[in-house]
Amino acid sequence: MQTITATRPAPGVLRQQEAYVRATGYFYAVDFGEHVRPRHHYVGINAECNCDLGSACPAVDAVRAYLKEGGKRADRxxxxxxxxxxxxxxxxxxxxxxxxxxxxxxxxxxxxxxxxxxxxxxxxxxxxxxxxxxxx
Ligand SMILES: [Zn+2]
Ligand SMILES: [Zn+2]
Structure with a gap:
């Protein structure tokens, strides 16, 4: 069996595993670290980021992964x-x-x-x- 690595059109240098996610109020704050611009992203409970990428932002995937691992949910x-x-x-x-x-x-x-x-x-x-x- 070969390992198939899924490639998705994510912009440049963003690497999901480096994202730091925390729930804050009704949003998820995602910190990609100092090497990524923009560094801070805010993802709403509608799964859209506040940056130009919207729902296509890797921060949205980071939030999904965070919740899957049992991360604290944003307030309803x-x-x-x-x-x-x-x-x-x-x-x-x-x-x-x-x-x-x-x-x-x-x-x-x-x-x-x-x-x-x-x-x-x-x-x-x-x-x-x-x-x-x-x-x-
Ligand atoms: Zn309508
Ligand atoms: Zn974003």
């Missing part, structure tokens, strides 16, 4: 609160984009999808209807 946000936008629209399942104008301290990060803002508000209405304590 309160019901209906999004510390980061969802990766996909909960209504149409298309990729979302940032919409800072929709962000609020109560709702968290705003987002838009190919439909514009309509699915965002549809989803918020759905959340309000489900909010614990809202039933009689």
């Amino acid at each position: 946000p309160p019901f209906g609160y999004y510390p980061v936008r969802p990766m996909k629209c909960p209504i149409c399942n298309e990729k979302t984009g940032d919409a800072p104008s929709l962000s609020s301290p109560h709702r968290g990060a705003g987002w838009i999808c190919p439909s514009g803002t309509s699915h965002y508000w549809k989803h918020r209405a759905h959340i309000s209807a489900q909010r614990p304590g809202s039933q009689p």
